[in-house]
Amino acid sequence: MWFINKRILIGGAILILIALMVGSCFYFYNKGIKDSTVPVQKIASVSRDNIRDAQLNMHKYRGEGDVKEVTHLIEKAKTKPADIQYTARTQEEADRKANTLAKKDKADYLLKETNNDNNTINNNYYSIHQEKRNRIGAGVAVINNDIYGTVHYQRDRLRVEAFKSITNPKGKSLDGAAVSYDFVKF
Structure with missing residues (x-):
């Protein structure tokens, strides 16, 4: 019984944290629109x-x-x-x-x-509007002494990135991928 209640508490805490993050993003986004000239x-x-x-x-x-x-x-x-x-x-x-x-x-x-x-x-x-909405880029990342080539595509605040190992290639498939979102732009 204590095990079920512990899961419910952890799930509730995670939902509260997500709600706080979304609410603060919404607040700061609208505050930035009102305050800027x-x-x-x-x-x-x-x-x-x-x-x-x-x-x-x-x-x-x-x-x-x-x-x-x-x-x-x-x-x-x-x-x-x-x-x-x-x-x-x-x-x-x-x-x-x-x-x-x-x-x-x-x-x-x-x-x-x-x-x-x-x-x-x-x-x-x-x-x-001078800032372009779409961006494509490439770079290099070092993770655990392994060198990865990276390619990314960014639209507005959303960024999708793909990783492929240069030093230890393992076939034709990608070694990793990442998705990120910019919460604040200044």
Whole structure:
């Protein structure tokens, strides 16, 4: 009888720990969305020079290929109707609303193109995502004095990794695999 109760207690403790881990991940994820602000950078018009200058000001410049890609994405977005339209009375209120939408969209930064026509302020906001979602990599791991070649695929926070021994190959099958998840990104 004591053996059954001990198993139930251990199982309950494990379930409580899992619930605490999931709850804390959810809390910190939402706290990060609420607390963070997405930098807004003004540009006069959408051109490669203006986008390069905006990226340099925010320390987000990665190269001319990236500037070309961001310019292309903005020009492509301009051909479609806006997904979200809203009115604001002041420039600060418009920036606040755009920042809130960019946080929900998980943008790296925001480019703002302003057109002043008479007494109306027309802002075009472009949320820029520079972090790529998919990654493929390779590496080397040493486990118990055995050298393993590793290959991994990562999508967002989930990472899948495969191991194959270099020093002691044992057939064509993999020697190991791993799955990991990033709980916190900063």
